[in-house]
Amino acid sequence: MTVQILRKKFTIGQYHQMIESGILTDRDHVELIQGEIIEKSPVDRHHAACVDRLTELLVLKLFRKALIRVQSPILLSDNSEPQPDLSILQRREDFYHAGHPTPNNIFALVEVSDSTIEFDRDVKVPIYAQEQIPEIWLVNLNNTQIERYHQPIANTYQHRQIFNLEETLNFQAFPDVPIEVHQIFR
Template structure:
């Protein structure tokens, strides 16, 4: 016989109250995913270098066309506030100082995975699709590939492309911006 345990899901408001009450601190590497407070994978040196490289590449190529958010929260409905490695956001004069960006503010999310690729594929990327994020890149450092997810639906992304070393990729929102996998992976 299987016993079902009732889970109590947290809202983003309750999650922020835990931070204000110091139950959680900004030093805790956690994020709210579908109502659960989830530990994030530690950031290794290859992962950190890739995030820095992407940040620099995107800034050089996009300039003022988008805001680059690095490991900051994205508010996705009542029960999720993931912290993707990078997000390209619609520019706003207040730099989202009044509230975290929401799905409609996001141009692109990039997750860099050294050891978390399967979790990202099974949990985070479907979450982004459910909330209508137009484009997600998964930089899989172990496999040395970049997966490009486009055309979100409630069932997931309808389009998946894989790029490996020697190939290039473009952003759906900025097709004139071309980068190579080699530039991203280093």
Template sequence: MMQLLNKRFTVAEYHSLHEAGILTEDDRTELLRGEIYQMSPVGRRHASCVKRLNHLFKNIYKSRIIIGVQDPIELSNESEPQPDISLLRWQDDFYLAKHPTPEDILLLIEVADSTVGIDQTSKLPLYAEHGIVESWLVDLNQECVLVNRNPAIDGYQDIQVFKSGQSLSVQALPEVAIEVNKILGLDVINT
């Protein structure tokens, strides 16, 4: 009887697949726990929210941080996800020598419409397991932002839901409150 082989990849092997042309940028993949995942196509609402978040953070924090937009982060030898937005500690070489690692990350954000379940069951637990101090899940369908803090090996210990009309701030950069309506684009829709 033939058995199916389940191959787990390291980050180096994953990069080799790209270098060999087996995987291309058009494939839109990411490596989570040694498995290669095909990322969902980016819809209009999702793309708009990512652009809006990038714009918001650029205006708020100017040049105090580096903003990654759908860029890889290296969590371990088997995980290199591509969060929608990452707020990173300033580094003069803009992470030329290496992808950001957990120590470099102030905040990770996933924007979800069709991927809420995958983000909640796969990506957020992975972020917590690797000590990412804060992650947000922008749920476009429920029009809310789930703020995840206090990471532990079994997930985030502090999860708060912020909705329209409320404000929140980045734990590592608490001096500025950000309106949920601005994150979700409700301020534009309702005007």
């Protein structure tokens, strides 16, 4: 006998109602991924330090060129509102007070991964491709390298490149701004 498990999927509206009514609070470290409320992994010191280094580096290098948001929601569809570690966004005077950034506002996203590497690679990256996010960096803390995905098509990226400590890369939107990989991992 096969048992079929039914899952309740949520929309962005329902998710926000749970936040507004206090069902979900700041203590609930969750994000909405394809209609499911996913608990985020606790952030350890290595992950936090890498996010902080990247934030400082990108703010300095992209000052007045882009807005850097840290671990804040982006609105991808009616059923996905992930919170990437870093979002590199078009600048807006209201700093997105009127609403979370959408794919049209996003230059690139960065996910810092250690224990979540498979989830980020196998679940989040395809969602980002499906939503036409131009570029994703997966900072792989386990292997001390950056996986760069760009040129989305359907639910995948046409190009995936690996960058090691001694290499330099840049965001496609900012080809004149080199980022040395070793600066991210120090």
